[in-house]
Structure formats: C-alpha cells, structure tokens
Amino acid sequence: MEDNRIWSFEESLWTGGAKQYRELIDDECVMVLPEQPFVFTSQQAIEAVAHTPRWSSVSFSEQRVMRPQEGLITIAYKVEAEGEGKQGYTAWCTTTMRRLEHDIWRVVQHQQTPPLAASGA
Template structure:
C-alpha cells in the first residue's frame, strides 16, 4: 500500500469515527453524500449539521478495500461494518468515496455513497 493509500484509508475511517470538525476540514466544497433511505442525498453543509446531531460510531471495520486513482482523483470502495455503543446489531454497507487533491496537496472527500446491506448479508 502506498503512503497516499494509507492516508486516504485513515481519512475514510475518520469520517466514520470523528465529528463535525473533521467533516468541516475534509469535505470538499460542493461535496455530496448519497445515504440509504430515509436520509438520501445530502450536500456538504447538511451532512456536517447531521453529524453534529447524530451519535458517532463506536467502531468500524473496512474490508474488501480497493483504491482506484487517476491524477488528482481517487476512489475508495469497500465493505463497512459499523456499530454504535449499546447497539447489538451491526450496520453493514457497501461504500464508495471519491477524493480530490486540492491546490495545497490535501485530499478532500468530494462524494460518498453507501448501500446498506441486510442483516442476513455477512
């Protein structure tokens, strides 16, 4: 794994675990989140507001990971298994995030998509 890939995967996990301050610093202007129903589409500011109000994840595992890069754009795809403290049922999803490199070399999330998997999917 390259240094960039390590950095991107660390950032991706932080989006699951950290709060609104992280989102404000790492979501690109115009970012879009596509989340399972009933949430749906969320633009950058709405996503940050939602994170301020939502309980954060107690833990998350990212598996079946893949990275595709072309120039200043990288796409991460993976399977997420997350759980919240006190909740016995894990959340499972197939996810993809698109990152872009800004002018100062910082990689920012431009788009994120989650497809929730049923409880019977391992």
C-alpha cells in the same frame, strides 16, 4: 496519497464528529445515504453528523483504490461499524477525494448501500 493514509482518512470520517467533516468534506460534495433525504449536500451531511452519535469502531473489507487521474482517488469498500448503544451497521460504500494542494484532500462524493438495498429486497 498512500493507501494506508487513504484508509485512515476514511476511518476518521466514520469515527470523527462534525468538526472532522467540516475539515474534510468539500463544499461541493454530494452524498447518497440510506436515510431521508437520501441525497445530501455537504452542509446537510455535516448537520446530520453533528446530531448523530459517532461510531466507536469500524472495519473495512473488500477494499479497492482507484486513481483515475492525478489528484483524484476513488475507493470502494464494505464497512462494518459499531458504536456504544447503537445497533451495528454494514454497508458497501464509495468515496471520491480530490487533492486541493500538496497533502490536502477533500471528499467530493460518498455513497452507502446497506445489504437490503444491495440484495434487492
């Protein structure tokens, strides 16, 4: 997957709803998020997204793309997200995607670390 497509894919997960998650999150995905229960299965993450207002805009910086082997991509980045009626959100994130077949990718891992956690405060 080309870098531009990777970042479009990732952005769609921040701005899309539960339907987008169901399509792009692997059944065996694990996520670590800064809210209870902190470690989420794919189904728990889909449920959380279904009950949370989505971000209307996101911007990525400090972007890294790693391809440790064929069919596996890991990205790291800083996200700044905004949504109508929501407080802005900043975090450092990682996402790992695996290719199931030509042009079909699924997220198998995602993690978010907000600034307070990152600074040790």
